[in-house]
Amino acid sequence: MVEIANTGVTLRQLQIFREVVRLGSERQAAKVLRVTQSAVSQQVAQLETALGVPLFRREGNRLVATAQAWELLREIDGTFLSLDRVGKSIAALKGIEGHAIGIAAPDIFCFTLVPRAVRQIRVHDRSCVFHVKSGSYQDVAEHVLNGRADLGVSRLPLDERLFDWMPVTTATNVCLFPAGHRLAEKDLITPEDLRGEPLIDIEPRQNTHQMDLNALRYMGVEPNIAVEVDANGHEAAFIAAGVGISVTNSVVAKECALFGLRFRPFEPSAIYHYVVFWQRGRQLSGQLRLARERLADALRDSA
The missing domain is CATH 3.40.190.10 (Periplasmic binding protein-like II)
Structure with missing residues (x-):
């Protein structure tokens, strides 16, 4: 086995350790790695001896990683992910x-x-x-x-x-609202149409948030934010529940059909690639x- 920098620790031990932490079970790790459970236990014990720190404690039939184990996993996980990528490229x-x-x-x-x-x-x-x-x-x-x-x-x-x-497709801005909403009567929705409407918006770190709010304020409409969500699509459930409406893009809006929502073009708009x-x-x-x-x-x- 390959020893790492004369530490007494082998790459195989770290691989087994990583799977035990991820799965919380020596038995499951053995199954994934296609070795015996006793081999997994032996390698984990040897790793703990080489490091001089406990890596797991037992809670019933489950192994729980210690703080030292999580610290070690953070250090080695990126290396194994890189090896996984290399393996996939070689296979291809x-x-x-x-x-x-x-x-x-x-x-x-x-x-x-x-x-x-x-x-x-x-x-x-x-x-x-x-x-x-x-x-x-x-x-x-x-x-x-x-x-x-x-x-x-x-x-x-x-x-x-x-x-x-x-490159696959482009999208433009739309206003997303529940079925039967007054905005369904319009062919095109503008910031003025949203005056007083409670909005479900993307949180401030998202570029879409700044574009939408700037468009409203440019037209003299102060946004009435009811809920901020942290990812596109999360707004659909709040709109379906009648909490408010949203400005999103046409690709996201079509995926929201599952919630029975409707949408109309919104201007000013941007193009999303x-x-x-x-x-x-x-x-x-x-x-x-x-x-x-x-x-x-x-x-x-x-x-």
Whole structure:
């Protein structure tokens, strides 16, 4: 086994330790690593001896990581994620297909867009397993960058030093509201139409927030913020509950059809460029190229 810098600690011990922390069980770690449980226990014990600190305590049948274990995991996790990325690139170069695909997408896209794409991918490969990560656009980028997802669905800008992407579609601003709302009678909605309306808005760190609020204030309308959410799509539930209305974009709004909401064009507007993206320079396998195409198809269907 490869010893790390004459420390008495091996790469294999750290790999086993990482899985035990992640799964909270020596038995589950053994299953994932395809070794015996006794081998896992032995390697963990040797690692604790080499480090001179306890890494786990037992609570019933479960292992609970100590503070020292979490500190060690933070230090080594990035290294193993990098090794995972290298392994996937090598497999792609050799034409070896994996059986798992990681997809990261904004929360709202996990209701219909991602499931549609997954269904189409599984038509070609029923053995494929999907790991779906969601969150804000920033979260999605971090999932792909850190190797927790192979492909991401997002919008520009993205850092071209870190990612490659496939342009898919564009979106413009719309006003999103419940069925039967007075705004349904209008073909085009302007800031003046929102005077006095309670708004569900994206929190201030989001660029969309500043654009929407600046447009309202430019027209002499002070925004009446009822709720701030931290990711696009979260506003849909509050709108459906009758708390308020929102300004979002047309791609997000179409995904909100699940909530029975309606939308109309809103001006002034911006253009949003949606993409499917992956780590810069990564060689995509045939399976991932198929997944990229199906995600792009699903995104176009939402445009």
